[in-house]
Amino acid sequence: MIDDDETRHQIAVEVNGARHLRTVESRLLLSDFLRHDLGLTGTHVGCEHGACGACTVLLDGVPARSCLTFAVQAHGRRIGTVEGLAPARDRLHPLQQAFRAAHGLQCGYCTPGILMTMKAFLEETPAPTEEAVRHALSGNLCRCTGYQHIVDAVLAAAQSMREAKS
Amino acid sequence: MKPAPFRYVLAESLGHALDAKAAHRDEARFLAGGQSLVPAMNFRLAQPAVLVDLNRLDALAGVRAAAGAVRLGAMTRNRAIERDAALARAQPLVTEAIAHVAHPQIRNRGTIGGNLAHADPASEMPAVMLALGARLRAVSKRGERWIAARDFFQGLFTTALAADELLAEVELPALPERTGTCFLEVARRHGDYPMMGVAAVVTLDATGRCTRASLAYCNAGDTARAAVSAAAALAGARIDDATARGAAATAKGEIEPRGNVHASVAYQRHLAEVLTRRALVTAAERADQA
Numbered sequence: 514m515i516d517d518d519e520t521r522h523q524i525a526v527e528v529n530g531a532r533h534l535r536t537v538e539s540r541l542l543l544s545d546f547l548r549h550d551l552g553l554t555g556t557h558v559g560c561e562h563g564a565c566g567a568c569t570v571l572l573d574g575v576p577a578r579s580c581l582t583f584a585v586q587a588h589g590r591r592i593g594t595v596e597g598l599a600p601a602r603d604r605l606h607p608l609q610q611a612f613r614a615a616h617g618l619q620c621g622y623c624t625p626g627i628l629m630t631m632k633a634f635l636e637e638t639p640a641p642t643e644e645a646v647r648h649a650l651s652g653n654l655c656r657c658t659g660y661q662h663i664v665d666a667v668l669a670a671a672q673s674m675r676e677a678k679s
Numbered sequence: 680m681k682p683a684p685f686r687y688v689l690a691e692s693l694g695h696a697l698d699a700k701a702a703h704r705d706e707a708r709f710l711a712g713g714q715s716l717v718p719a720m721n722f723r724l725a726q727p728a729v730l731v732d733l734n735r736l737d738a739l740a741g742v743r744a745a746a747g748a749v750r751l752g753a754m755t756r757n758r759a760i761e762r763d764a765a766l767a768r769a770q771p772l773v774t775e776a777i778a779h780v781a782h783p784q785i786r787n788r789g790t791i792g793g794n795l796a797h798a799d800p801a802s803e804m805p806a807v808m809l810a811l812g813a814r815l816r817a818v819s820k821r822g823e824r825w826i827a828a829r830d831f832f833q834g835l836f837t838t839a840l841a842a843d844e845l846l847a848e849v850e851l852p853a854l855p856e857r858t859g860t861c862f863l864e865v866a867r868r869h870g871d872y873p874m875m876g877v878a879a880v881v882t883l884d885a886t887g888r889c890t891r892a893s894l895a896y897c898n899a900g901d902t903a904r905a906a907v908s909a910a911a912a913l914a915g916a917r918i919d920d921a922t923a924r925g926a927a928a929t930a931k932g933e934i935e936p937r938g939n940v941h942a943s944v945a946y947q948r949h950l951a952e953v954l955t956r957r958a959l960v961t962a963a964e965r966a967d968q969a
Binding site for chain 1: 689717782783784785869
């Protein structure tokens with residue numbers, strides 16, 4: 514196998530506000546970097562080809578598939594994962610609260626990717642229609658819920674976030 | 680489901696990227712948004728020895744006005760194209776079609792240049808470029824050249840780009856007065872590759888007769904396909920249900936869909952016929968209002 518200074522790279526990445534320095538192989542996916550190198554196993558790996566959305570994280574604030582990004586590309590970037598969503602250990606983010614209240618998850622495998630996608634969506638679209646929520650969810654597969662309770666949860670979260678602001 | 684080892688080169692300038700590609704030629708691939716290349720690498724369908732990452736080349740990104748045209752830098756994210764209000768006015772076909780390209784998270788990363796250089800015949804954007812008569816600028820250490828969209832897409836995942844060339848930008852000529860466009864597709868789910876898609880462009884004269892039309896299709900052959908005869912036959916005609924039906928019947932025979940597990944060739948041709956009729960009528964209505 515080739516091994517030289519173009520196959521291993523030093524990277525500095527900010528994840529949920531904490532800075533991490535690591536040496537990574539070129540081919541290491543960001544999803545595997547988060548889970549295996551940093552131990553942040555909240556980011557789930559489903560299909561590993563961008564179809565399911567379970568591995569969605571925020572890359573400089575923008576939802577992206579961590580399975581379609583190499584860890585080396587995250588050098589100098591800010592990553593947000595589900596571990597950084599709750600404001601404190603004993604408090605949930607309004608989205609998490611709403612998912613719990615509305616039964617927006619069953620097995621929970623898809624949930625981290627959906628939460629990160631919806632976090633960015635609600636920041637841009639604080640008062641979405643149901644149709645807009647369904648469209649925004651189109652890149653995340655859930656095999657348990659039939660989506661109805663997820664949509665309910667996102668709409669409820671949007672409302673509680675609006676109320677918290679006003 | 681993990682990529683094979685490769686050397687990673689972060690291009691610090693366009694010259695750096697071109698040097699690396701010239702040195703490694705077919706052994707190297709450019710990494711743009713990575714939304715098609717990385718899945719292929721995860722499956723080990725693609726095993727490039729070298730990846731040349733273009734993601735820090737801000738000069739390759741952006742929508743710019745040019746004389747009588749608009750230019751899309753190759754590294755412009757599909758999401759940025761989707762949200763560009765000026766582009767939506769100047770080239771509504773691009774805006775209408777790009778919303779069908781996968782999902783928001785994919786469009787956040789995916790780029791127009793990566794999409795076009797990947798040359799997936801099922802993708803929407805090559806068909807849009809054909810319909811609009813776009814041209815593409817290829818650059819290498821040897822210089823640069825412009826390639827017409829009809830010459831750029833040469834086959835399944837195959838373009839006119841040489842081993843040392845990079846797709847730098849695509850230029851869309853301004854739409855003539857009284858021109859309307861329409862993009863329609865049928866996919867099993869929104870964001871999936873379409874079973875069939877059509878891009879239609881119609882220009883009318885002051886009396887409402889068609890002076891020029893173009894039709895191009897995705898998932899209708901080994902590359903994006905234009906229906907040249909069907910479009911040419913519309914010149915001088917009023918586009919109504921009857922003339923649109925005639926063009927659609929011709930178009931469905933001009934394309935060469937391959938069929939797949941989701942749609943037989945006969946069904947794809949049927950979709951092409953229905954979508955062509957609807958797209959032509961809508962494009963003509965929009966031209967009349969333009």
